[in-house]
Amino acid sequence: MLVGSMVSLALVAFVVPLAVLAQMLAADRATADALVRAQSLVPVASVGTPEALGLAVQQANSAGGHPLTVFLSGGAALGAPAERSDAVRLAFTGRSLTARADGGREIVVAVTGRSxxxxxxxxxxxxxxxxxxxxxxxxxxxLVGVGVLVVSLMVADRLARSQIRLITGVAGVSHRLAAGDLTARAPAEGPKELRQVAGALNHLARRITVLLAQEREAVADLSHQLRTPLTVLRLEAEALPQSEQAARVGAAVDAMERMVTQVIRDARRSRQDEPGECDAAQVVAARVHHWSMLARDQDRPVTRDLADPPLAVGVGEEPLTACVDALLENVFAHTPEATGFTVSLSPRHGGGAVLTVTDGGPGFAHAAAVERGVSGGSSTGLGLDIVRRTAERSGGSASFGAGPDGGTRVVVEFGPRPA
Incomplete structure (x- = not known):
């Protein structure tokens, strides 16, 4: 649009004066031809007799061209009939001129020196x-103006398409980076400004890659440091007398070690790794059985409604275990003893599974309690965020709300096993 406007203005400024000049040149050419034709009779009109002058005018008019008329001082007129206009009367004073007349232009030439x-x-x-x-x-x-306009628009369109292609490519790279593809890079081509934008975006991508790598290693190192106290806990558990309580402590230490190992693997694993898979019915049943022993000690009624295995989901066994443990740990941490809870697991429409945990506790104190890092108690507030992220990585979702009896109800949907 801008190029078309600028070219149109330039064409108007160039073509209009040329058109006016062409009209002026055509009029001047026709006038000059007529003047030459009239001046050709000046020698005869100056010295010739009226008979000779009349014969010369008749021969000139018979040859065609502009009509010629000779007006004599006595009032006679020779040649083509014409009125004695004001211009003719003015020419008898000795002045030759060109004047506007009806339908055209008349040219009068004064002839002096006649006897x-x-x-x-x-x-x-x-x-x-x-x-x-x-x-x-x-x-x-x-036609020349339209041709110039069309060519300029074609050239501008070609240049604009190339620029748009480059800009779209840079925008696509930014979207890939936002989606987690840290290998995306923008080509350094095009105008200087666009190359600078591409270079800055590539620098940002490299910086993000370095920061994520440092963060993963920091998390892995921190998780690895937890192995020392876990080893002490294992030794203490093994030193306990053989009993059901000692077995539960040992199982808890084993679960903790598995979780720490999973954190280390997740921290060092690339985001492009293939998603995991497991049998949700088997994993959920095992974790509910584990927490049921603690629930029995606290007089908590446990209701199970679990689908029969196999029930494949697009989540690895260890992440799903951590997800179920986070949900059930919240029940024990944020509800009084003797408060019951219900765990149900059913197939999801389209593949996957739906896990629902409902308790009879007081529910969430405020809506912000489901946000990352926010807790109404003494916890870190990351448990429900772990649940949400685990579900979303599998292609599912998580929702948190109130249960039918006023407690808490968490519904987690896990996507199907990857094809």
């Missing part, structure tokens, strides 16, 4: 002769 008095030679140029060739010139100019 029998002054004479005036008149010829007439019609408007058609004054504008002969003008329309053709205007048409050519118009």
């Amino acid at each position: 029998s008095g002054a004479a005036v030679i008149r010829t007439f140029v019609s408007d058609a002769e004054l504008t002969r060739g003008v329309r053709r010139a205007w048409l050519i100019l118009a």
